[in-house]
Amino acid sequence: MSNPAPFGQRPPALRVLDASVPATPILAGRVLLHEHSRFIPRQRNSIDSDLGGVVMTGDNAETRAFKLRTEAGFTGTMLIDSAPYTTHTATENEPFLLPQDQMFATLDDTLGFQKAAGASAALTPTGYIAPGASKPLKAVIRAAQRIERVDTVVTVPVDVTWLSNERVGQLIAACERINQPKALVLVGQFDPLQHAKVIPANLRRVISEVEGMMLLRTDLAALDAMVHGALCAGIGVTSSVRHSVAPGERAKVSKPNGPVYPSILMPELMCFKGAESLANRYANAEPATCPCEVCNGRGLDRFYKTDSETRVDAEDHNILIWSTWVGEMAGYEVGPKRKIWWQEKCAAAINRYPLENQRIGLSAKRGFQPPPPLSAWATLPAS
Structure with missing residues (x-):
């Protein structure tokens, strides 16, 4: 400590x-x-x-x-x-x-x-x-x-x-x-x-x-x-x-060597994706855009940089997106209506995956895949 x-x-x-x-x-x-x-x-x-x-x-x-x-x-x-x-x-x-x-x-x-x-x-x-x-x-x-x-x-x-x-x-x-x-x-x-x-x-x-x-x-x-x-x-x-590992362990990463890029929260897909992954998927297509105050309609592939200014912008983008959802959630009292709102929101995001892959011309295997927790939140009973 x-x-x-x-x-x-x-x-x-x-x-x-x-x-x-x-x-x-x-x-x-x-x-x-x-x-x-x-x-x-x-x-x-x-x-x-x-x-x-x-x-x-x-x-x-x-x-x-x-x-x-x-x-x-x-x-x-x-x-x-x-x-x-x-x-x-x-x-x-x-x-x-x-x-x-x-x-x-x-x-x-x-x-x-x-x-x-x-x-x-x-x-x-x-x-x-x-x-x-x-x-x-x-x-x-x-x-x-x-x-x-x-x-x-x-x-x-x-x-x-x-x-x-x-x-x-x-x-x-x-x-x-x-x-x-x-x-x-x-x-x-x-x-x-x-x-x-x-x-x-x-x-x-x-x-x-x-x-x-x-x-x-x-x-x-x-x-x-x-x-x-x-x-x-x-x-x-x-x-x-966002995650923690046990004492004595080092956090495993997909690429242990090389530069570290920000993770970006995708509003429509409700998932965090690495900036390098986004840049690769949008290499031959128009990137997904974001209307938040940080992005102002620009593409989400622009965070493929390692400088501190880009990192902070990426973090602020992420905070603005999930904070908007927190505000939406706060409009519902704890109980059935809030649970149904969340389930429907997650299900709508799941339905966006094949549409986004089709838009950018990638197969489900090469394109975006829903994280298992998101799929669970969309399908588990709301009650």
Whole structure:
């Protein structure tokens, strides 16, 4: 974890965000943006102040969050996720990763440091819960039950195999024993929702059956979760903060060597595609265009660059698109009408795939293919 400045060096205005401010009403109904802490923090005009916010994620998250508050002037809802689950595996004796350079570090201090750095609520520094690791999961429950603060969200970073048919019931029972809001983080290579066919449906079970569930560090699964009753959710600004891998693993990529291009959210197809992939598919055809404020009707193939300005433009485009969908979703009360809206939206996107492939003269194999989670959201029962 990052080492925040001592309390004596913090502005008094941030220290008043103490443990007496409940987390639930602050976070309810929001879809937050996971910003990567390796970049200089900046205001995002594309973030909706009523329906959005920021999760500062990764190493030095507290320092970057503090700068976002004090230097960039961000006044919105914010969480700080130093992502201890990427380096620490939860054990029965140490379910949380506390600062290693402090002799008498406590969980309460760690949560307080987040609030002092500008967090609206505090996330527990829970370690990665490995496949079938029942004892560490029970240790997280016991530790959560000892927390007396009302400003705290208990992070539950589980291997995606906990959403198998064999394990999902145990995960639900465990989360039901935690009184605070719970932030589920799914850990696995590539998109965890594609590891098994049953995962999208079982994730819905967890979200809908457990009160106060959140889904963080994900992609459009955040919207599916919100439709099915999640308290709050989070979408990563890049693929590295949309997904997470277990401690000791390196994230696998389709091309391990070479330049890194942005991932682009395609509005009509409702999927993220790499800029290189888009440039290749549209090499001999007019590209798909986007009417958002960043694109202003230009083609989506123009993001095939590696400079920082292009990266930021791509990120802002993505945020504007999914934020528009969050706004649409907010027009429906949680319940049947919201679920039907989402199912129909996903089904309409699925129907666009063959039309787009036909337009650009590519076969289904060489052209665009719907991601399995999108297909699941379009076909699973809406009720």
